[in-house]
Amino acid sequence: MYMIASFDCKFKTNKENIERILQHYGLRKIQSSLYAGDLNNDERKNLCENISKIIQEKDNVLIIPVCESCYSKKEICGRKIKFRDDLFRVY
Template sequence: MYLIVSMDIKFKTNQEKIERRINHFGLRKIQNTLYIGELDKIEQNLLVKSINEIIKENDSVLITPICQNCYSKKETCGREIKFKNDLFRVY
């Protein structure tokens, strides 16, 4: 299942920590605080758990699962978002 992860983090140091966790699971940055990637339910739960360990009270991270059918219907306006094929997950 695809996930879209967006965040609103007050302090840059905490944002960097959360971004490292998101990158660790192989999600790719598509805008400043917006990531997308494909994770199974177990990986999604691990991601949520690891973010909850470091998130602060006034911060928020929104993780939205979307099915492949919905993802295939996406539309892009402006600059096309391209992913490098050589990216991989680090465990």
């Protein structure tokens, strides 16, 4: 299922750690703190567990599942968002 992840971090080092975890699971950067990609339920659970281990008190990460039907209705205004299909997940 398609996932959108957004986060807000107080410290730059924790932001970099969260970004590294999101990228490890194959999520791709859309905006400065917004990532999107395809994850199954097990991957989503593992992602949340890994983020929970490093997240600090004032940080938060929001992960929203989006069905294919809803995602296909997306509209992009302004700069076109290009995903590179040659990216792959590393486990």
